[in-house]
Amino acid sequence: MTSARLPRAARLTRAADFAALGRDAAALGTRHFVARYRFSPSGHARMAQSVSKRVHKSAVQRNRIKRQIRTAFRLRREHMPALDMLVxxxxxxxxxxxxxLAADLAALLQRLAALKLQHAPGTMPG
Known part of the structure; x- marks a missing residue:
C-alpha cells in the first residue's frame, strides 16, 4: 500500500518560503479556492494549504477540505511546473x-499547470 502523504520535498515548510509567497506572488482563484504562487527555486512543485476557522468552526470540516487539497495536488504534482503555491x-x-471541491481543485491546478513561467529554465525572456 502506498502512502497518501505528500513527501517533505513537495511541501512548503520554511517561514521564508511563506514570506516570499506573501511578498511577490501572483494569485489565481476559483469559486472555493485561491492559490498564491511563484516560481520555485527548488525546481519542482511544492504546496502548502490554509483552511482557517473562518471557513468552518468544526475541525472535522476543515480537515475534510485539507484532505481534498492534498489529494488533488498529490495526484497532479508530477505534471505541475516548478511552482511554490499556497492554496x-x-x-x-x-x-x-x-x-x-475535487472538481474545483482540478480546475485550479489545471490552470496553474498551464502557466508559462518567466523564470523557467530554457525559456526566452519576453
Whole structure:
C-alpha cells in the first residue's frame, strides 16, 4: 500500500518560503479556492494549504477540505511546473461536497499547470 502523504520535498515548510509567497506572488482563484504562487527555486512543485476557522468552526470540516487539497495536488504534482503555491480555502468551500471541491481543485491546478513561467529554465525572456 502506498502512502497518501505528500513527501517533505513537495511541501512548503520554511517561514521564508511563506514570506516570499506573501511578498511577490501572483494569485489565481476559483469559486472555493485561491492559490498564491511563484516560481520555485527548488525546481519542482511544492504546496502548502490554509483552511482557517473562518471557513468552518468544526475541525472535522476543515480537515475534510485539507484532505481534498492534498489529494488533488498529490495526484497532479508530477505534471505541475516548478511552482511554490499556497492554496487557501474560501468560506464557500465548507458548504460544498467532496465531488464539487475535487472538481474545483482540478480546475485550479489545471490552470496553474498551464502557466508559462518567466523564470523557467530554457525559456526566452519576453
Amino acid at each position: 487557501i480555502a474560501r468560506t464557500t468551500a465548507a458548504a460544498a461536497d467532496n465531488r464539487v
